[in-house]
Every structure is written in C-alpha cells, then in structure tokens.
Amino acid sequence: MTTKKLYIKTYGCQMNVYDSARMADVLAPLGYAPTEVPEQADLILLNTCHIREKASEKVFSEVGRLRPLKGLAEADGRRLLIAVAGCVAQAEGEEIQRRAPAVDIVLGPQTYHRLPELVRRAEGGERGRGLVDTDFPVESKFDFLPEEAAGQGPAAFLSVQEGCDKFCSFCVVPYTRGAEASRPAARVIEEARRLVAGGAVEITLLGQNVNAYHGEAPASSSSGAGVGDTWSLARLIRALAEIEGLERIRYTTSHPRDMADDLIAAHAEVPALMPYLHLPVQAGSDRILAAMNRKHDAEAYRRLVGRLREARPDLAVSGDFIVGFPGERDRDFAETLRLVSDVGYAQAYSFKYSPRPGTPAAGTGEQVPEPVKAERLAMLQQLLDEQQIAFNRATVGRRLPVLLERAGRREGQLAGRSPYMQSVAVEAPPRLLGRIAEIEILEARPNGVTGRVVTLDTDRAPDRPRNPQPEGRAPAPAA
Ligand code: SAH
Ligand code: SF4
Ligand code: F3S
Secondary structure (H helix, E strand, O other): OOOOEEEEOOOOOOHHHHHHHHHHHHHHOOOOOOOOOHHHHHHEEEEOOOOOOHHHEEEEEEHHHHHHHHHHHHHHOOOOOOEEEHHHHHHHHHHHHHHHHOOOEEEEOHHHHHHHHHHHHHHHHOOOOOHOOOOOOOOOHHHHOOOOOOOOOOOOEEEEEEEEOOOOOOOOOHHHOOEEOOOOOHHHHHHHHHHHOOOOOOEEEEEEOOOOOEEOOOOOOOOOOOOOOOHHHHHHHHHOOOOOOOOOEEEEOOOHHHHHHHHHHHHHHOOOOOOOOEOEEEOOOOHHHHOOOOOOOOOHHHHHHHHHHHHOOOOOOEEEEEEOOOOOHHHHHHHHHHHHHHHHEEEEEEEOOOOOOOOOHHHHHOOOOOOHHHHHHHHHHHHHHHHHHHHHHOOOEEEEEEEEEEEOOOOEEEEEEEEOOOOOEOOOOOHHHEEEEEEHHHHHHHOEEEEEEEEHHHOOOOOOOOOOOOOOOOOOOOO
16 A cells, blocks of 8 residues: 555644544555655645634635645646545535635544545545535444554543533534533543553543533443443543553543532542643623623632632642623623632633624624723733743742653753643653653743753652542532
C-alpha cells in the first residue's frame, strides 16, 4: 500500500484535538500517515470550531489559502483532497460546499467513523452533495475506532461524554454536537488502560458537559450493577484511579448545575484527581445568568466553589466568561467583576459575546455595542490576569510534582504542568520527559512558572495509596 500524507489542522476545544487524533487513527488503514507540511499532503483535514464568529470564519480563509496547493499537487501528478470536519461542518455543511468548491468532503463531529468511506469515494473521483455527511447517526462513532490508536504521550485526552442538553442561549454546541451522550464505563476504562500502556501518566476526561456523565455501568462492576445501571463521573474517576501507572486524572468542561455531591467528595478522597477545576460561570449578574439560561444564580456558584474548597482546600478554580451579552448593563458587568473578586481564579478565559446564527440570544434586540464589549473585556482580563499572577506567585518557594510533558521553549528545558495546571518550565535532562518530578517553584511569570528539579516523584513514592474508599462518609449536604 502506498503511503499517502495527511495534514490535520485543529481549531476549537480539546474535544476537537481528541477527534483529530481519532480521525488520523481511522485513516491509517487507508495508508494515510501524518505530515506537518501541508504542501506534501494528499489529504488536508480542517477540524473546525463554530463557537464564535471569528473561529468560524477561519475555515473559509484557510480553504482560500490552501486552494492553490491543489494545483501544485496536480502539477506534481498527485491529487489533493480537502476535507472540512467539526462544528462548522455540522452547522454549515452545504454552505461550505457552495462557498468553497475546493472542499471535497464535509463531515460533522458525529460521523468521523465514516470518513474512510468518504475519502475512498472522493479518491475515486466522486464529487458533490454525496460527500457531505452531517448526520447524527444512531450508531456511535466510538464503536468504530481502531484499538491501536496512536500514542498521545504522557498527558492524554479521553472523550467520555459528548453533546449538550443545556441550551445556554448564546451557544451553538447543542446544535453542532447534538444531545448529551456518555460512553459506557467499560469502554472508557479499556481506552484508559491502552493510553497508560502507551505511556500516558495523566488522563483528562473530556466532555462538553463532562460532569453530566452517566455511562452504562460495566457488566461485572463490583457495585452489583444491573442492566440499565449507570455510573456517575465520580464513580468512573474512582475506577480509573485504580489503573496502575495512571497518576493523574482531570476532567473538563463542567457545568455548575451538574457538580454532584459524589464528585465534590471525589475531590477530597481521590489523590489522583488533580486539584484543578474548570468551572465556567459566564457572568456574575443573576439577570444575565437567567437570560443566558444557565439555570443557576451567582450565589449558587459561590456556594458551590465554597463546598469544593471545603473538600479540597487548595483547589485551583478556572472559568469562562462572556462580556457584552445582550442586555448587559454596567451594573450587570460590575457583578461579574465582583464574582471574580470573590472566587479568585487561578486562570480563566474571557470572550466578547458573539451572536451565533440560530441561537436564541442572537435574535434579541439589546445587542451591546462593540466598543463597550471591548472595554469590559479589557477590564475583566486585567482583573483575571492579576489573579493568575497572584496565584502563580503564591506557589513560589513550594515544591510541586510536575509532569514533564514536552521539550521546553529553550534548549535544555522541559515543560509540564503542576497539579494546578500551571505551565512549568525547568532545566531538565531529556530522560525526565514523561515523568513526574518534584520541582521547586522559583519564579512566577504571567502565564506560568519556572522552577528547578528537586527529585523524581516516582522514585520517592512508588506505591502511595491511590484511591481510598469513601466508606462511612456521608455525602456532603446539598447546597
Ligand atoms: N460546555 C462548556 C463550554 C463550551 S464553549 C460550558 O458549558 O461551560 C466554551 C466557552 O466559549 C463557553 O464557556 C463560553 O464562555 C464561550 N462561548 C460560547 N458561546 C459563545 C458566544 N456565542 N460568544 C462568546 N463566547 C462564547
Ligand atoms: Fe454551550 Fe451551555 Fe452546553 Fe456549555 S452548557 S456547551 S455553554 S449550551
Ligand atoms: Fe468549538 Fe465545537 Fe468545541 S464549536 S468549542 S469545536 S464543541
């Protein structure tokens, strides 16, 4: 079989990063091997994001940039195919074909197991509508993934849940990813074992709404599961924490409404569960939260963070914010600043509201003018930046276990993450790559910290207790 080259460019969230890797997996049997060089590619795959207008428009400019490569490939006696996958493909499949005829294949996030078939047909010369697949099929793409997935390295992603039923009034995800669905726990555990066998030390469980996870319980689960029983995310995390060699577990992204008691308890009781939580709130004004259809108020969020910190006092909290949501007044925005001050974020992402076609908020008449959005965003980001640097400063002088994941930016450096998701740069020999080392934090930078190697964590504590059972512990009272 001749080797063909596959170039993938990924936009958007970590789930897209995971999906891109899986698409590379399903294309491998067709003879496609990854390349970093688009000029050498026989197939270019853009895995797209629809979340904000800017993200969405990138697809069309990128296709415009890539189109000349088709002519170059032809002159070279090759044929270059361009495929657009992901959330823009789902939302605007037919429009992509109309606006960008250079695109050969369009497929949504739920149909990538059908990609090999589409590629085969495109290779055979088929064109047009038949190569647009934006179904929400009954079968799950996860059931068609090849077992021998390419290694992801020391810090791996694992999708456990997909789609969203929350319908926040600003958000396209329920439309692009479809209804909430969880993978069976046994499948997740199998995949986690494979990842660990392939060198993963840390696994981040992914879902658009990951803490709403309710996957089918394993047939032989010790909890005596019967048919139709499901596991919560907390139960899944406890099972994963038993896997030998899996030192760290994270999960993202969570919705405040689905932060169940057992999950909060897991933060207190499962040592492998890292003390970092991305818990978006979006806004601090109850009026705006209601208009966003977030289904909770600011006080509930404050209480929730309080309960989480009771369970895990050093928990680093991260969040997402939207400024300039339709109808947001100065005093609403002031409530967002107040909430941020109260919570104290280790890190956060903030965005100007972007009206998305087909979402309820896009049609409302009270759109906030662009300069007001820009001004609010700058104010919010200044506060969040101050909090991030304060968080980083507070770790200076401490010794933290850091998973060294990759080569650092400078010669002789490795880079990794602290338990709190801070990015850490250290002078370290390459043999420490993929290991957890104890690092003394020396200096805080706006986007991370630097440190020095003290010892290898894995040399020091090879068999610490990993997953103490929560026996006799009553669940925390509901907020
Ligand atoms: N499922 C996650 C977030 C998914 S989208 C959650 O519920 O929190 C990631 C972030 O993009 C959101 O948290 C939100 O802050 C931002 N976002 C989503 N839609 C947006 C829009 N229309 N305009 C601006 N930001 C948006
Ligand atoms: Fe979008 Fe809201 Fe669902 Fe998050 S919870 S994906 S913001 S609709
Ligand atoms: Fe973007 Fe789709 Fe993720 S819209 S943020 S790629 S779920």
